[in-house]
Amino acid sequence: MRTRIEDGAFSHKAGTRTGVMVNGGGAQGKTETVCEAVAAFEDEWLALHQQINPDAMPGTRDLHAPVAYVRCPVKATPISTCQRILDFYGEDYKGMRLEDLVRTVNAAIIDHATKALVIDDITRLKLHREADQDVLDLIREMMSMPVTLILVGVGIPTSALLRDGRRDPVTKQWVFPPVRDRGRSPNAHAATQHERRFELIDLDPFGYDTPEQIAAWTAHLRGLEDCLRLLNDPDGMLTAGDMPEYLFRRTNGVVGLLEKLIQTGCRHAIEAKAEHLTIDLLQRCTVSPTDLPDLDAESGEQPCIPEVPASKKRKRPGRNSVFDDAGPAAGIAGSA
Template identity: 30%
Template structure:
């Protein structure tokens, strides 16, 4: 799957490429001597394939992703009731870097494939079947922009002119014709919510839940604080209660190391990552045994920060000829600002052995990783 830009999933053609793309093939791991023997062209090709592979290591089936997917299947499948009943919505509310967007897209891909496998690529009326519609919001999005974005997903010719209500009606026609069952609204925190339009937005989502044959899945940061799940508005009126009562809030948590089970989960994800690294000197235990505490401090248990650090570390290790991940290599790699700012306290606690990411009974190299997907 190559050439996907940041706008691809906002269009149905791009969504299809995402859903139908074959799984990437992991490049073979060559020894230093084998790499040295490659001619210039073969070496350039090998390095390119490794760059692309390490930049796209996920998603991993972490406990957080597995739990979220189980909850989503419960809610989406229970919404298969008749059209006269409003469908429950989902709000995935989590801090950045915990993988909520990646997890939602992975679920939506599975859902899309299941629906097409069960019902075929076309509806009984002959329209293209699009089980999923994804809308990604941008800064300070209003209702008209939101409705237009829904319509643009289908490449509808009527996006150039119209009112918010007209865009919504056209989008409804598309979703009914294409048998859309899942409407994903990503980055919902960009929607103007607490301003005077809060009630209008709440009513609009209620309209979608009532009239559109879809399960609404919101994903964003601080949704509860922004009033999405409130019982009352800022003036104390219970105008938001219906949206709050119909919306199930789901979250995602960072990795923790406060219990033996949490430490096992952390080790399992490191072992799963190890299996995916294509470096000449990669070996079992390189991350899970040698760098467990270090990686926890550098990522603060956030899967997004961890994968960013691993990806950049692999790029540097391959480019410089280190061909392994160790503290020397990773010390030279910059991570996201939030992780770097939060690591100092963890570093001190781990160094002083007040906390640890490893269980005393943990076995050494070669233990299988249950979280690889």
């Protein structure tokens, strides 16, 4: 992603810039990962130009915004999408028609020297509505602007944004079959426009099958453990014993669910004055869809939340009855 942004930022040609589509499950950390990458690019770009817009018109002082971030509306239209982008820049768009909005978006991107435009939750476009198809056409038109588009969504390969493809297990790239000449569409190659203009990358959840996957999951838990501020938080609170495996079973390796579970557990630990996380304490903590209110369930953004595993009940040892006295009644019954 950084490579695509930098290639587009240093290019002065008027051609279409190759974008990036980031695909992954709900609460998988796609937004955080993308924002971390574009924030690092923004810091380097601002330092390179001494915090000043290198393309600003003499005598003016424009806001220098190398990176812009917006979220796709739940029921998007070209007008609402343009308004979301202009809201980021603080532009006034009252009374503007669609043509004026598109022109203002183009001017805002150029005036603020924006090199990367992130559109999150792009799979809210279902494309069974005419308005959604118009938004997709608008995004295609934005690619002619001097900015690199980064689209983030859930289930992009299975959405109508791209044709169905397969993931190459060796190169980890998505491969799309050639377009057949026969079909009802008068332009059979129109479906390939986004495939040729975007590189699709996946952000998978953590695994727990191989030593490498377990090491990566444990390293993530160690980093999370260092951020906790509980009073009784010795090293290994999240990484020792059965805790890594337990946390994986509770979250399926989804970082968003892990964050909510640890957050809830810390709250219980503070209220109980334990100031320490244990499996028994986390057994009393649950994560529900209401803990993820910013994710649209209809768009598949909410992940599947595993059920709380049943606690293993300890089997009480049997009582030793060797020295029990059966009493006189037992002796009378035996003699009879």
